[in-house]
Amino acid sequence: MLIQQQLTPSPISATVDFAAPGVHHGFLRLPYSRDDAAWGSVMIPLTVVNNGEGPTALLTGANHGDEYEGPIALFDLAARIRTEEVSGRIIIVPAMNYPAFLAGTRTSPIDRGNLNRSFPGRPDGTVTQKIADYFQRVLLPMADIVLDFHSGGKTLDFLPYCAAHVLPDKRQEAQAFDLVRAFGAPWSVKMLEIDAVGMYDTAAEEMGKVFVTTELGGGGTASALTAGIAMRGLRNLLIASGVMKGEVDAQPTQWLDMPDDDCFTFAEDGGLITFLADLGDRVEKDQPIARIFPVSRTGLAPVIVAARRPGLFLARHFPGLVKPGDCVAVTADMVEL
Numbered sequence: 002m003l004i005q006q007q008l009t010p011s012p013i014s015a016t017v018d019f020a021a022p023g024v025h026h027g028f029l030r031l032p033y034s035r036d037d038a039a040w041g042s043v044m045i046p047l048t049v050v051n052n053g054e055g056p057t058a059l060l061t062g063a064n065h066g067d068e069y070e071g072p073i074a075l076f077d078l079a080a081r082i083r084t085e086e087v088s089g090r091i092i093i094v095p096a097m098n099y100p101a102f103l104a105g106t107r108t109s110p111i112d113r114g115n116l117n118r119s120f121p122g123r124p125d126g127t128v129t130q131k132i133a134d135y136f137q138r139v140l141l142p143m144a145d146i147v148l149d150f151h152s153g154g155k156t157l158d159f160l161p162y163c164a165a166h167v168l169p170d171k172r173q174e175a176q177a178f179d180l181v182r183a184f185g186a187p188w189s190v191k192m193l194e195i196d197a198v199g200m201y202d203t204a205a206e207e208m209g210k211v212f213v214t215t216e217l218g219g220g221g222t223a224s225a226l227t228a229g230i231a232m233r234g235l236r237n238l239l240i241a242s243g244v245m246k247g248e249v250d251a252q253p254t255q256w257l258d259m260p261d262d263d264c265f266t267f268a269e270d271g272g273l274i275t276f277l278a279d280l281g282d283r284v285e286k287d288q289p290i291a292r293i294f295p296v297s298r299t300g301l302a303p304v305i306v307a308a309r310r311p312g313l314f315l316a317r318h319f320p321g322l323v324k325p326g327d328c329v330a331v332t333a334d335m336v337e338l
Contacts, residue, residue: 151214270325283314
């Protein structure tokens with residue numbers, strides 16, 4: 002079964018030549034038969050820029066469709082980029098999960114697929130699995146550097162940061178952290194994932210790619226501040242990696258570490274949440290950071306939510322209502338790197 006899947010070609014085709022010199026705008030075309038288009042397709046926007054020898058940077062946004070800083074920075078870059086600025090190749094996919102991006106949802110409205118939990122994907126699977134398979138078998142092998150933009154979407158709010166993971170390969174890890182530093186977000190994080198299985202990050206890192214990501218704000222929107230961080234950081238990273246010519250616009254950054262699972266605090270009750278601390282505050286272990294009011298009736302006492310470890314309050318649940326199991330808060334240690 003696995004051998005057959007590996008040999009099955011992807012149904013996705015690119016309308017541009019990845020090796021052609023110059024700037025080329027087109028699509029990744031995924032056939033998708035549906036009620037309103039029997040021979041229809043999902044058309045994922047794509048830009049490829051080639052100019053001489055150099056590394057390949059794969060740039061992606063809207064892995065989750067309700068996260069906007071990445072698409073803003075990448076659509077902007079695609080509209081502005083000139084061949085002579087590039088040394089090597091840049092592949093720009095502003096909206097990886099294009100159906101989710103158009104719907105403004107975290108997962109695809111077609112198959113409810115979470116693209117960032119669908120790798121390595123399947124060429125004969127759902128629409129989301131087919132997209133993951135194409136990145137796994139076609140785009141990632143071309144890349145030397147991968148930048149995947151994220152933010153909090155509709156359910157989380159973050160201090161704006163750039164991040165890379167602690168890896169077994171310390172050379173690969175050091176290269177990623179160098180690009181995080183060059184990106185120049187206000188905060189830089191040594192990242193810990195709750196569950197890395199099926200992630201785009203994991204797929205890229207297991208191939209030995211230098212992988213960098215972000216969390217830039219949240220709430221299902223983008224501000225002038227966070228969009229500006231994304232656009233400046235993108236250019237900085239491309240220059241620092243040798244794919245784009247120019248000088249890095251160096252910005253101060255504070256490094257943070259997420260050393261263990263106690264960085265994450267989860268709700269055990271549902272209801273109306275009110276926070277007792279703000280992002281950027283220093284919190285202590287067992288400090289009350291939120292209250293959850295039961296909403297089935299009045300007169301019930303709120304449940305106190307306490308931080309599981311001391312640190313900087315890095316991220317919080319965004320909507321006013323919370324469910325059991327939701328991540329309520331993230332704390333991290335301030336460190337030097």
